[in-house]
Amino acid sequence: MWDLAGKASSLGKVLILVENLSVPFDxxxxxxxxxxxxAGWEVHVICPQGTKRDTEPEAEIDGVRIHRYPLRAATxxxxxxxxxxxxxxxxxxxxxxxxxxxxxxxxxNPPDLFFLLAGGLRRRGAKFxxxxxxxxxELYLSRFDRGKDLLYRVVCFLERRTYRAADVVIATNxxxxxxxxxxxxxxxxxxxxxxxxxxxxxxxxVPQEPDLRKGKPYLLCYLGVMGPQDGVDYALRALxxxxxxxxxxxxxxxxxxxxxxxxxxxxxxxxxxxxxxxxFTGRIPDEDLLRYLSTADVCLSPDPFNPxxxxxxxxxxxxxxxxxxxxxxxELREARVSAGEAALYAPxxxxxxxxxxxxxxxxxxxxxxxxxxxxxxxxxxxxxxxxSREALISAYQAAIGGAGQTRSE
Numbered sequence: 015m016w017d018l019a020g021k022a023s024s025l026g027k028v029l030i031l032v033e034n035l036s037v038p039f040d041x042x043x044x045x046x047x048x049x050x051x052x053a054g055w056e057v058h059v060i061c062p063q064g065t066k067r068d069t070e071p072e073a074e075i076d077g078v079r080i081h082r083y084p085l086r087a088a089t090x091x092x093x094x095x096x097x098x099x100x101x102x103x104x105x106x107x108x109x110x111x112x113x114x115x116x117x118x119x120x121x122x123n124p125p126d127l128f129f130l131l132a133g134g135l136r137r138r139g140a141k142f143x144x145x146x147x148x149x150x151x152e153l154y155l156s157r158f159d160r161g162k163d164l165l166y167r168v169v170c171f172l173e174r175r176t177y178r179a180a181d182v183v184i185a186t187n188x189x190x191x192x193x194x195x196x197x198x199x200x201x202x203x204x205x206x207x208x209x210x211x212x213x214x215x216x217x218x219x220v221p222q223e224p225d226l227r228k229g230k231p232y233l234l235c236y237l238g239v240m241g242p243q244d245g246v247d248y249a250l251r252a253l254x255x256x257x258x259x260x261x262x263x264x265x266x267x268x269x270x271x272x273x274x275x276x277x278x279x280x281x282x283x284x285x286x287x288x289x290x291x292x293x294f295t296g297r298i299p300d301e302d303l304l305r306y307l308s309t310a311d312v313c314l315s316p317d318p319f320n321p322x323x324x325x326x327x328x329x330x331x332x333x334x335x336x337x338x339x340x341x342x343x344x345e346l347r348e349a350r351v352s353a354g355e356a357a358l359y360a361p362x363x364x365x366x367x368x369x370x371x372x373x374x375x376x377x378x379x380x381x382x383x384x385x386x387x388x389x390x391x392x393x394x395x396x397x398x399x400x401x402s403r404e405a406l407i408s409a410y411q412a413a414i415g416g417a418g419q420t421r422s423e
Contacts, residue, residue: 026117036068129179144180152322189325206409211399217336235310238330240273245316256369315343319362335389356389
């Protein structure tokens with residue numbers, strides 16, 4: 015299927031499975047889909063339908079064929095996820111039959127359940143690529159605070175089965191790669207680092223709009239999902255301390271995004287007396303996102319220290335850097351790997367220190383500009399999607415028997 019130059023010599027068919035976001039809204043999956051299409055693959059994606067976008071059951075976009083199914087998001091704790099994942103598996107199996115024979119099944123987690131569907135496809139000759147977006151055991155510990163109970167042992171078992179079934183593992187960073195090598199028992203030549211990286215051409219500066227600051231000198235911005243482990247509550251408490259203990263009320267803050275805890279975070283902002291200074295937009299079009307990020311003075315990356323966040327690469331960090339914006343983060347291992355000097359780091363989960371670092375950046379426009387330039391240079395260079403694309407193609411070469419090289423950061 016591949017010639018000696020690493021080019022596609024004949025078409026093969028890839029089936030990408032993703033459960034937790036619709037496509038193309040899932041930027042990582044969409045970038046991977048386009049990269050594989052450009053390499054000569056026929057790409058099919060099975061994913062849930064979105065609620066306000068990506069709503070069509072079937073779509074072909076830029077040559078990628080997308081098959082979507084209806085899915086109700088989990089509520090009510092772990093049992094709600096069992097219901098959600100059961101429905102997702104049923105729909106995915108149904109749509110996979112429609113796609114027919116494939117050469118590669120590319121499964122994105124969570125959940126670590128797609129090996130159940132990949133088995134039948136592998137028996138018909140397909141290779142299995144496991145694209146590990148999350149460490150699900152760490153996600154379980156961080157999200158539910160139930161300790162290493164029976165369900166934790168179940169998710170560990172499912173992760174082991176997924177690793178065992180995979181011909182190749184794609185890790186989002188070096189920390190995840192080490193888990194695949196140790197906990198997963200994979201060989202170095204089977205594990206490739208394909209970092210999530212923004213398409214820098216999507217993130218372009220637009221003229222600042224002072225009106226977005228709502229009459230204040232400065233604008234603070236949060237971009238991302240609002241789930242239990244994403245730290246929006248930490249950010250809000252830090253902003254309350256910025257006002258009350260640091261003595262700064264010369265800012266307006268905007269929180270862009272949605273998620274399971276969106277309504278709870280709006281209520282928390284009211285309880286903290288922040289309703290007049292904090293704005294929640296929900297999900298917004300890219301054009302509006304660029305307006306906010308171009309105007310923002312400091313961006314917030316409040317993901318708290320926990321077993322998952324410490325080793326995960328946050329999309330918001332990469333996107334802030336793509337927009338040349340300085341940020342404040344808690345001290346997390348992979349946050350430092352990604353942002354380097356483009357961020358200031360508060361000790362883990364210390365909201366007052368987080369607030370003080372925000373104030374420090376507000377007072378230093380030269381430092382803000384320096385940090386922003388460093389971030390933009392990193393995502394345009396060593397952390398660029400072009401490098402990740404090369405690693406992705408190498409992973410596919412290895413999966414189908416080529417001489418791919420292990421890619422690290």
